[in-house]
Amino acid sequence: MSLLQVSPRTAKKTKNISLNALAVLIAVITLFPIFWMVSTAFKPSQEIYSLTPHLVPDHPTLGNFAEVISGRVSGIGPVWLFFRNSLAVTLATVLVASVLSLLAAVGVARFRFRFRTSFLIMLLIVQMIPGQALIIGLFRDFDRLNLLQNLGGLVIVYAAQALPVSIWMLRNFVATVPRHLEEAAAIDGAPPRTIFWRILFPLVAPGLVATSIFAFITAYNEFIVALTFLGQAHATYTLPIYVTYFFGRGGAQWGPIMAASVMYTIPVMIFFLIVRRRLVGGLVAGAVKG
Amino acid sequence: MADTAVQQLPVARSSSRVGAFVRRYRLAPYLLLVPALAGIALVYLWPLAQMVLYSFQNFGLPQLTGAAPVQWVGLANFSTTFADPEFWLSLRITVFFAAVAVPLTLVSGTVVGLLLNRLGRRMSVFVSAAVLLAWATPPVSASVLFYWLFNPDGGLVDWTLSKMPNWLVGSTDWAGFNWTTTGALQAYTVLTVLVVWQSFPFIAVTTLAALKTVPAELYEAARIDGANAWRLFWRITYPLLKPIFLVLLLLSVIWDFNVFTQTYLLTGGLANRNEFNLSLYLYDKAFTFPPSYGLGGALALIFTLILLIITVGYVRASVRQGALS
Numbered sequence: 001m002s003l004l005q006v007s008p009r010t011a012k013k014t015k016n017i018s019l020n021a022l023a024v025l026i027a028v029i030t031l032f033p034i035f036w037m038v039s040t041a042f043k044p045s046q047e048i049y050s051l052t053p054h055l056v057p058d059h060p061t062l063g064n065f066a067e068v069i070s071g072r073v074s075g076i077g078p079v080w081l082f083f084r085n086s087l088a089v090t091l092a093t094v095l096v097a098s099v100l101s102l103l104a105a106v107g108v109a110r111f112r113f114r115f116r117t118s119f120l121i122m123l124l125i126v127q128m129i130p131g132q133a134l135i136i137g138l139f140r141d142f143d144r145l146n147l148l149q150n151l152g153g154l155v156i157v158y159a160a161q162a163l164p165v166s167i168w169m170l171r172n173f174v175a176t177v178p179r180h181l182e183e184a185a186a187i188d189g190a191p192p193r194t195i196f197w198r199i200l201f202p203l204v205a206p207g208l209v210a211t212s213i214f215a216f217i218t219a220y221n222e223f224i225v226a227l228t229f230l231g232q233a234h235a236t237y238t239l240p241i242y243v244t245y246f247f248g249r250g251g252a253q254w255g256p257i258m259a260a261s262v263m264y265t266i267p268v269m270i271f272f273l274i275v276r277r278r279l280v281g282g283l284v285a286g287a288v289k290g
Numbered sequence: 291m292a293d294t295a296v297q298q299l300p301v302a303r304s305s306s307r308v309g310a311f312v313r314r315y316r317l318a319p320y321l322l323l324v325p326a327l328a329g330i331a332l333v334y335l336w337p338l339a340q341m342v343l344y345s346f347q348n349f350g351l352p353q354l355t356g357a358a359p360v361q362w363v364g365l366a367n368f369s370t371t372f373a374d375p376e377f378w379l380s381l382r383i384t385v386f387f388a389a390v391a392v393p394l395t396l397v398s399g400t401v402v403g404l405l406l407n408r409l410g411r412r413m414s415v416f417v418s419a420a421v422l423l424a425w426a427t428p429p430v431s432a433s434v435l436f437y438w439l440f441n442p443d444g445g446l447v448d449w450t451l452s453k454m455p456n457w458l459v460g461s462t463d464w465a466g467f468n469w470t471t472t473g474a475l476q477a478y479t480v481l482t483v484l485v486v487w488q489s490f491p492f493i494a495v496t497t498l499a500a501l502k503t504v505p506a507e508l509y510e511a512a513r514i515d516g517a518n519a520w521r522l523f524w525r526i527t528y529p530l531l532k533p534i535f536l537v538l539l540l541l542s543v544i545w546d547f548n549v550f551t552q553t554y555l556l557t558g559g560l561a562n563r564n565e566f567n568l569s570l571y572l573y574d575k576a577f578t579f580p581p582s583y584g585l586g587g588a589l590a591l592i593f594t595l596i597l598l599i600i601t602v603g604y605v606r607a608s609v610r611q612g613a614l615s
Contacts, residue, residue: 020409
């Protein structure tokens with residue numbers, strides 16, 4: 001009995017080792033698909049289609065990236081064109097959504113008025129309406145507005161779609177700014193503009209970062225609206241639609257397709273790692289504690 | 291009320307009449323809300339209203355081209371939908387998929403969240419960075435990538451399975467096994483792996499953030515009383531985190547009911563009708579030639595009502611947390 005009994009310290013050590021081993025296993029499994037995407041992107045086609053898969057490229061090549069950059073394989077243009085489209089749409093979305101949601105958040109957090117609660121509940125409900133249900137009406141409207149194969153049309157849709165969540169998140173940030181700061185400034189005779197820029201804005205800035213992250217991800221990843229709106233207008237394709245087009249063309253160009261996916265994915269991964277802390281903080285403020 | 295008191299303070303002496311008018315009728319909050327409301331009306335409320343209108347109309351190709359007038363058809367679109375076996379198949383697929391993917395996502399996410407909370411600092415940063423990368427992968431990239439992993443020609447999964455002993459993976463000839471077109475079960479197996487891979491990080495990170503708020507003394511006390519990890523979770527962690535788990539559950543259900551990008555790409559555009567979930571079925575009805583906005587609208591309405599029922603649960607869970615205060 002006493003021989004088999006492990007000391008509490010050894011037990012704890014064993015437990016720690018097994019926990020860490022489990023953690024490494026989870027990290028490896030999670031990272032593997034991403035590793036495979038990158039690995040495929042650097043392989044020459046003989047290695048991609050060989051009978052035994054190569055874990056890492058034996059003869060790494062930049063050929064797939066060269067194909068994507070020159071636009072030869074996709075046939076609809078160099079990857080930079082679609083980068084430019086995605087970047088323009090994403091940045092414009094972030095800007096428009098930030099301004100509109102900040103205004104509304106101040107309205108909701110700083111004033112009591114009729115329909116305030118209805119407005120808040122409406123925000124909660126509309127964000128749950130499936131995009132697939134709204135796309136029919138959106139398509140008809142933007143067709144009539146002549147904004148279908150147009151990046152500006154996408155910006156309008158994305159910015160407005162980001163509003164419910166953004167207002168909801170920002171509202172909490174505005175509410176935490178102590179009101180007596182504004183009152184003190186008002187008593188000193190500061191005009192509302194000054195109160196906004198000097199007091200409210202700096203204190204709400206972290207919230208704006210959080211909502212900007214949300215708007216950025218929404219616009220950069222969006223699929224169904226872009227797929228439906230852009231149709232055959234190749235020059236207006238955003239990155240996800242470009243990758244989809246490339247993928248749907250068939251011919252199993254896995255090297256170039258993975259190279260294009262890597263180029264589409266890496267920027268947003270770097271972005272996530274940079275904003276990691278805020279991402280989690282924003283979640284706690286936004287999703288966890290409403 | 292403290293709130294109105296702010297407005298009654300001698301704020302900015304604006305001499306303009308507009309300013310006086312705004313203050314007199316307390317229009318400020320409405321003016322602040324107008325731009326956002328206009329946007330929400332344009333992309334949510336008006337399309338929603340149109341969807342309801344279409345669902346009672348015979349809006350199809352002839353009406354779109356102007357060859358025939360738009361007519362009210364009552365509930366005809368709904369009876370057509372309910373009589374269509376494809377509708378029931380897609381509904382079944384949607385529900386089964388959510389029933390499998392949601393628990394898998396929640397359990398794996400919670401386990402990883404609990405694990406992250408127990409790890410040392412360095413290991414915790416490493417693992418959370420790893421799961422963050424899966425989360426960061428855009429749905430289009432992830433779908434294309436998993437299509438390639440499960441590809442019959444040169445895909446890694448088929449090769450690995452074909453090298454494994456039969457007692458482990460069954461006697462199927464895995465070399466060249468076609469996951470995406472063989473049938474709904476095979477295609478949705480891949481989709482489940484993909485969706486769980488993409489969404490467990492959110493659950494893990496949220497759980498971790500919530501766990502940080504649980505006072506450590508609670509665990510200490512229970513551990514001194516001899517409680518094991520299993521009991522600690524069910525007696526302390528679960529009751530404290532229950533409101534968050536509820537929100538995560540509802541969000542996951544809604545997301546998994548809604549999956550479009552991944553199903554669209556993995557099942558080959560709209561090519562495999564027997565692999566449609568509700569999203570693809572709806573999209574196909576509305577946009578595949580000849581388009582029928584009437585049927586699409588009816589379906590969208592049914593779909594929205596299903597999600598609305600779930601949403602009511604979500605709103606109630608949020609309200610219970612005091613989110614509207």
